Amino acid sequence: MMDAHHLLLQSIIAPLIASPIILALGGRFGRKVGWVALIPLVYSVLCLITAGYVVHESGSPLQASYPWVQLLGDFILLFDGLSGPIAMTIAVVGLLACIYSIAYMDLRDGWGGYFSLYLLFDAGMLGAALSANLAAFFIFIELMLIASWLLIALWGGEDRWRAALKYFLYTKAGALILLAGIGLTYSIVGTLNILELASKAAGLSSSMISLIASLMIVGFLVKMAIFPLHSWLPDAYVQSPAPVTAIFSAGTGIGGYAALRIIYTAFPQMISQRGFMLALLALALITMIYGGYLALAQNNLKRLLAYSSISQMGYMLLGVASASIIGLAGAALIYVAHSLSKAILFMISGMLSRTIGTDNLDELGGLAGRMRAMSIAFMVGFLSLMGYPPLLGFWGELLIFAGSIYSALHPPFDALRLVLTMIAIIFSLITAGYGLWAIRRSLFGEESEAVRRSGPEPRLMLAPIIASAILLAALGIYPTMLTKLLETLALILG
Amino acid sequence: MSLELWAMQAWASWIIPLVGALLTPLLARIGGRARDYGAVAFSFLAMLMTLSLIPLLFEDVSWPLRSQVSWVLLPEAPALSEIKAGIMLDPLSIIMANIVSAVSFLIKVYSLGYMHGDPGLTRYWFFMNFFIANMLLLVLADNLILMLVGWEGVGLCSYALIGYWYQDSRGGWLHYWVGEPPETYPPSHCGMKAFMVTRLGDLFMIAGILILAAAVKTVSFPELIHADSLAPADLRWLLPISLILILGGAVGKSAQLPLMEWLPDAMAGPSSVSALIHAATMVKAGVYLVARLFPIAVSWSASLPATMSFFYTVMWIGALTAFIAASQAIVSTELKKVLAYSTVSQIGYMMMALGAAGLSAEIISGYMASIFHMMNHAVFKAALFLAAGSIIHASGSRFLRDMGGLRKSMPITFYSTLLATLALMGLPPFGGFWSKDLVLSAALSSGEYAVFILGLATAILTAFYSIRMIGLAFYGGKREKAHEAPRIMWAPYLILAALSLALGLIAPMLEGFLEESLSRILPIHAHKVGETHGAQFIIPLASIIAIIVGAAPAYLIYVRRVKSSEEIVERRGYMRVLRTLLVRRYYINAFYYRAIAYPSIRLGCAIQRAFESRVIEGMNEALSIGARRFSDIIRRVHTGLLNHYVIGLILGALILIILILAGGA
Known part of the structure; x- marks a missing residue:
């Protein structure tokens, strides 16, 4: 078998190299340049699926180091039970949303620029998910930020500049706090390799570790749009073009992934810090409920989905705060499920705006009879968000709750955690509430005026939507495809 | 693993409809035609x-028979590290x-007849078969998580089929909507309501399952029987609580108090x-x-007396629901809603019997009563609903006030309905008579007389609303x-109605058989062969009197129409x-x-x-x-004047010099 280590680097490099080429070709090919942009994305998917297969078979993580800026340590890429599913999701959603872009962006110009930035965004996300060096991670996060900021600012909706600036400033502030944490880590622990941090930081005082970890976590909370740092998200999501919003959900979740890494791989001492974990749990709970109630209040589908994303990030943070490997698995599955279902839903929201002219729920109605395939995918997306079996979201939610309950019951018994988790479980009814109500307002009832005038579903937009829905169901029916990778987790857990 | 014949049959039974x-x-x-007959x-x-x-x-089988395949693996996880997909056969699951x-x-x-010509039939058949698959999965599952998958699956089908006529057409109000103003709802609303209410119960159930999984590290039914000894001593007190949380799911799904409100409105479906x-x-x-x-609760109750609270909860929920729902049935103006309240009420009976059985010495007879009543009810209530479909079709309205006088023109429907209604009332020798009798005797033997009286009062109300409906x-x-319904429609309900009588005729044998089979899945110490004590003849007598008390006024008012209600x-x-x-x-x-x-929504x-756009923004x-x-x-400092x-510059230089001097000193 070929040496699989370099696959990881290739999956990031492919879109990175293709990006300037696409920019150059843009002028000549026009819209067709989107098809060229698919080549590196398909390549990334193939690389990562092969890597996943190799890891699955060998039962050990895949790791590749490259000499880099000497000061910062090696440039390390890691594909294990946690980063693997995350990276594969990014690659797949990136590919699907790119196909969708080709159809969706047909009224705009600047093809080359759009797809070139799109590839940069994708490469940034892949790099952030795979790198095990904090400096490299930071650089990829910045790449993501700049690419996505420009995508919103240049191809967004009417209020795009304001939204893009708000997004940029919030994320930048978060990034600076993160950078402070990384800088402290470097100066105190002396390494940026997250796989070495745990052993090297073992001698440090717990207050110092708490300080470093908290700084970084706060940075990630901004990225995840956790309450009260969430206010950039609704505007940024609503103003982004639909395919960018579709991958944006995967990008937002990277904050959660990084939080998992920092707590469970780099500073496992934090797991036993009850106050810290409970604070995260409380933030998670508030975010879940807050985002849910606000989603209930929305009339515009895209804005509803944006608040739903905030709420879902609360779920992911609950997995982070579960202090258990079960919850960690749950958070990873939530990431995958949420990215896929939000990809479906945002692509549908864009498709409705395109074919019907609006995605305001009070102007829709009766779509079930007109757009059957879309309606099924729409329901699949929302049902997975609600945690409904046999879709993947079911396992994500089940496991984050299971993990948190497990931590609550196992010594010492933690009544506060048990109660908070119970509240979280019961309040997850809100997701069903806003989901079903959105379904009812758009799919059921009599056909509205706008709907009656609408055209058919564009096939090129529909195909990636259906593909995501099938993936969501297939992974949900047999989640072992993802969870088996857990045995290769590079982490230390008490 | 070589697959035995029974295992293949059991797996096939739910995979085929899937x-x-x-x-x-x-x-x-x-x-x-291919689609309809294929379905x-x-x-x-199946x-x-x-x-x-x-x-x-x-x-002579040693129950349960189990067949498992590996399903969800969570390597290194301290609990739920492997969730298997398993089928479990025992008398209960085979009968169900x-x-x-x-x-x-x-x-x-x-x-085939009733839905003929409907434009959404592909969707209809899909969800009907999907429902059967999930229901059988629910029944056959050997652990709580696999059961939950079937459980939510049937909930989804219920949602989709209640809202089957999702256009909510106002023109078809008489046909497709449900309720009278101010509580009238279109189908898609009713589907959503059913989903939300049952989902609330399911969330409690999930919480309970997860507590069990964390405390005992297993969710499979046969292993849970010994969970009281598996759980660490300091977590044992959680076991009864987890059972009651799981009960939340049952209360939602079976439309018991306080989550019963979705079922009457679910009548918006076909x-x-x-x-x-x-x-x-x-x-x-x-x-x-x-x-x-x-059986799990019975087994725990030996070492954990608190488990008895589970039986109390089940019994009281059942008894109150039986009575309250029956009382609503006597005023309902819609044919199907009468049947819906009646269903809620009869399920209350089944719950009541189960709870009472756990509290009484003769566990098995109350347990059997519940299952037997479930069987009877499935038969006669299905017959009643199918006949109701024909009646609504013939009269063009779901309201009872638009019906009347159909006896002559729809004789088969009439006699089928009559047979099934008599079974519902519990008239001898129908199946319903025997099982209701057992249910009431379980209530009596639990020693909770208030429950028995509620049960008897429910019997009176049942007789009243049944005759009123007829x-x-x-x-x-x-x-x-x-016009009489076509044969393809009346044949099924005639068969079911006849079956409800036949079940009654063979009831004495059937009871013995059920008791024999079901006793084999209960823990050994539950097998107290209690002799029926002398007072037991009171129950059939009381229940026949209850029927007369309820039926007589209804007969005078609604059949003979002596006086208007x-x-x-x-x-x-x-x-x-x-x-x-x-x-x-x-x-x-x-x-x-x-x-x-x-x-x-207002919140x-x-x-x-008040917060998002004011405080955060x-x-x-x-x-x-x-x-x-x-x-x-x-910016004010940048005046553009060279002097400033x-x-x-000079000030800055001075400060620097002072700092350097201070540092050097």
């Missing part, structure tokens, strides 16, 4: 598979699976759906779950011109108040809307207005304005 569901869209491409054929095959399991009941598959096959046949999902099978899933947990639909002068109610103030209370569903429904549903909007504004102010202040800059 395949049938998935093939529906493909069959629809061939043609309408029925798949459910016929029935054959479950029927072929029955011989096992007569063999057969009720489900046989009733659903007959309803599928009926659907009658065949009401018959299959909301009478014969899915709503029994809650009873089935309690019956599954029953009288309003079939007697009186109106509508002589209706309006007259009786209008003349007495307290009757009017009582009627309003019953018509408004004890205001429980209104409570849910006014205290939970609408306030939640969302309020947060949006205000914070952003403040930050940006602050930043600008700050820059304005700084030179002064600044």
Whole structure:
């Protein structure tokens, strides 16, 4: 078998190299340049699926180091039970949303620029998910930020500049706090390799570790749009073009992934810090409920989905705060499920705006009879968000709750955690509430005026939507495809 | 692992309808008939598979038979590290699976006529077969998580089929909507409501399952029997609590108090759906779950006395629901809603029997009573709903006031309904008589006389609303011109109605057989062969008197029409108040809307207005304005005058020099 280590680097490099080429070709090919942009994305998917297969078979993580800026340590890429599913999701959603872009962006110009930035965004996300060096991670996060900021600012909706600036400033502030944490880590622990941090930081005082970890976590909370740092998200999501919003959900979740890494791989001492974990749990709970109630209040589908994303990030943070490997698995599955279902839903929201002219729920109605395939995918997306079996979201939610309950019951018994988790479980009814109500307002009832005038579903937009829905169901029916990778987790857990 | 024959049959019984569901869209491409008959054929095959399991009941098998495959792996996880997909056969699951598959096959046949020509048939057949698959999965699952998958699956089908006529057409109000103003709802609303209410129960159930999983590290039924010894000593107190949380799921699914409000409105779906999902099978899933947990709770109760609270809860929920729902049935103006309240009430009976059984010395007879009543009810209630479909079709309205006089023009429907109604009332020798008798005797032997009295009062109400329904639909002068339903429709309900009589005729044998089989799944120490004590003849007597007390006034008012019910109610103030209370569903429904549903949306909007756009956005504004102010202040320094800059330069240099000097000193 070929040496699989370099696959990881290739999956990031492919879109990175293709990006300037696409920019150059843009002028000549026009819209067709989107098809060229698919080549590196398909390549990334193939690389990562092969890597996943190799890891699955060998039962050990895949790791590749490259000499880099000497000061910062090696440039390390890691594909294990946690980063693997995350990276594969990014690659797949990136590919699907790119196909969708080709159809969706047909009224705009600047093809080359759009797809070139799109590839940069994708490469940034892949790099952030795979790198095990904090400096490299930071650089990829910045790449993501700049690419996505420009995508919103240049191809967004009417209020795009304001939204893009708000997004940029919030994320930048978060990034600076993160950078402070990384800088402290470097100066105190002396390494940026997250796989070495745990052993090297073992001698440090717990207050110092708490300080470093908290700084970084706060940075990630901004990225995840956790309450009260969430206010950039609704505007940024609503103003982004639909395919960018579709991958944006995967990008937002990277904050959660990084939080998992920092707590469970780099500073496992934090797991036993009850106050810290409970604070995260409380933030998670508030975010879940807050985002849910606000989603209930929305009339515009895209804005509803944006608040739903905030709420879902609360779920992911609950997995982070579960202090258990079960919850960690749950958070990873939530990431995958949420990215896929939000990809479906945002692509549908864009498709409705395109074919019907609006995605305001009070102007829709009766779509079930007109757009059957879309309606099924729409329901699949929302049902997975609600945690409904046999879709993947079911396992994500089940496991984050299971993990948190497990931590609550196992010594010492933690009544506060048990109660908070119970509240979280019961309040997850809100997701069903806003989901079903959105379904009812758009799919059921009599056909509205706008709907009656609408055209058919564009096939090129529909195909990636259906593909995501099938993936969501297939992974949900047999989640072992993802969870088996857990045995290769590079982490230390008490 | 070589797969034994029984295992293949059991797996096939739920996989076949699943395949049938998935093939529906493909069959629809061939043609309408291929799709319709194909769907029925798949459910016929499923029935054959479950029927072929029955011989096992007569063999000397050590229950349960289990067949498992690896499913979800969580390596290194301290709990739930491996969740298996497993099938479990024991007398309870075999009996339940057969009720489900046989009733659903007959309803599928009926659907061929009833749904003929509907434009959404592909969707209909898909969800019907998908429902059967999930229901059988629920029944056969050997652990709580796999059961949960089937459990949510049937919930999804229920949602989709209640809202089947999702256009909510106002023109078809008489046909498709449900309820009278101010509580009238379109189908898609009812589907959503059913989903939300049952989901609330399911979330409690999930919480309970996860507590079990964390405390005992297993979720499979056979292993849970010994969970009281598996759990660490300091966590044992959680076990009864987890059982009661799981009960939340059963309460939601089986529409028991306080989560019963969805089922009456679920009548917005097609009658065949009401018959299959909301009478014969899915709503029994809650009873089935309690019956599954029953041996576990009995076994725990020896070491954990607190487990008795589970039985108390089940019994009281059942008894109160039985009575309250029956009282609502006597005022309902819609045919199907009478049946819906009646279903809720009868399921209350089953719950009551299960709870009482756990509290009494003769565990097995109460347990058997519940299962036997479930069987009888599945048969006669399915017959009633299917017949109701024909009646509504003939009279063009779902309201009882638009019916009447159908006895002559629809004789087969009339006699089928009559037979099934008599079984519902519990008249000897119908099946319902025997099982209701057992239910009441279980209540009595638990020693809770209040429960027994509630049960008896329910019997009176049941007789009253049953006769009222027959009288309003079939007697009186109106509508002589209706047509009898086609054979493909009446044959299924005639068969079911006849079956409800046949079950009664063989009841004495059947009871013995059920008791024999079911006793084998209960823990050994539950087998106290209690001799029926002398007072037991009181119960049949009491229940026959209850029937007469309830039926006689209803017969006079609604069949003989001696006096109009309006007259009786209008003349007495307290009757009017009582009627309003019953018509408004004890205001429980209104409570849910006014205290939970609408306030939640309003709360969302309020947060949006008062917090999200004021405080959070205000914070952003403040930050940006602050930043600008700050820059304005700084900007003032940049006056553009050379003198100011030179002064600044000198000042800066001075400060630097002082700092350096200070540092050096």
